[in-house]
Amino acid sequence: MTRIAIVSDTHGHVPNTLSAIGRLAELNVAQVIHCGDIGSPSIVPLFESWPTHFVFGNVDGNEASLRMAITDAGQSCHGRFGELEVAGRKIAFLHSDDARRFSSVIDSQEYDLVCYGHTHSAEHHHEGKTLVLNPGALYRAQPHSLAVVDLPDLTVESVIV
Template identity: 40%
Template sequence: MRIGVVSDTHDRQEAVAEAVRLLLEQEVELILHCGDIESPETVRAFKPIPTHFVFGNWDKDKVRLAAAIKDAGGTHYDSFGALTLADKRVAWVHSHERHQLRQLENADFFDYVFYGHTHVREQHRTGRTLVANPGALFRANPKTCIVLDLATGEIKPIIIPTKPQGGHAATAHAASAALDDGTGSIVMPPSVLPDAPAPPPASS
């Protein structure tokens, strides 16, 4: 079973639509959203994949968000969620209330704990628990989400292409080809890196 994990979408609907498209390509069966959704319009973009949401500190209108999540066929929790998926115990939280993340991480109960809020992708292990932040779709460079294969334990980062001013988005193939060096850092394949400028002509 493969699941997607996203966070801090902050109403960036183009980035969300591209993330959902790439996660569909990865054949994920559901998505966990670690909070800071902001608007019902963003929720609707997740309709193609069953999505489980927790609320973050920027999710002010929880009543409208909860209604939109229900209409989209998703599930909402309050400050944190927990599920058993493929015999693995999984929890997720926004983490603006830091004590919640610490409690989940140090409970020695969950196989995976996901969190957001910092807009920085990272992963580490505390005892039996793998703790990971998928990154963000706003105020992050690059913008990322992750795919977890629950059968193998592999976590794959997905880079979301963005459109530079006057330019075109990077290809989805290049985005999904991002590699993880095992330390939580994202390693871009050569095909994604910009071409080096040509050297100046030799002076005569």
């Protein structure tokens, strides 16, 4: 069993992100996916304890400095769309502010898990064979939340931070 954490919408808010990091340390996750709206290069090194995969969101206008911070931290920058295979499961992740692309990724039924942010609302549901998951947000949400997914069985735990 492999556990991955999904976070989104940190918006450069270091205190909330540090609270999430504290929870992640307790949850025995192998890696982290950040679904965009990173907000500030200062967020990136906070995830140093895990391999972390970042995509950009609509507030990430500073893509060059974010990309540099991600690279300097030895993490993975996937631009506006990322995909991974973990524990035999195909995973896509994006911010979802591009509604057409978001729908296309889900409708393709190519992925076992599609992770997204942008709405600041935690939810997960199935569309065909695809589990669609929003972990919620670490900023501008009540409550602040993240998600942990157990692979390969795709069970979801929503975690209040």
